[in-house]
Amino acid sequence: MKIINIAEAGVITAAPRFSEIGLKALNFLLSVFGVVAIIGIAISGVMYLTSSGDEKKIEKAKKAFVYSVYGIAVALGAMIIINQVAKFF
Numbered sequence: 001m002k003i004i005n006i007a008e009a010g011v012i013t014a015a016p017r018f019s020e021i022g023l024k025a026l027n028f029l030l031s032v033f034g035v036v037a038i039i040g041i042a043i044s045g046v047m048y049l050t051s052s053g054d055e056k057k058i059e060k061a062k063k064a065f066v067y068s069v070y071g072i073a074v075a076l077g078a079m080i081i082i083n084q085v086a087k088f089f
Contacts, residue, residue, distance in 0.1 A: 023086050030079045037071030
């Protein structure tokens with residue numbers, strides 16, 4: 001009976017590393033976060049258009065827009081930082 005070494009068979013070398021899996025998961029989550037922020041911009045636009053001149057609704061829509069833009073900036077910044085750190089290591 002011949003004993004086969006798994007490392008020599010190429011099974012282990014073909015598997016992705018844990019860091020690659022983590023990087024892909026983080027990129028996916030940050031992409032979802034960015035999409036949610038873009039949806040927030042669309043919702044704030046609808047809120048602004050349907051405010052009918054009510055100052056409270058207009059201010060609420062403006063705040064929602066600003067927070068959505070902040071969300072996009074945070075998502076993109078985090079993606080850039082994570083990818084740069086991954087390339088560094």
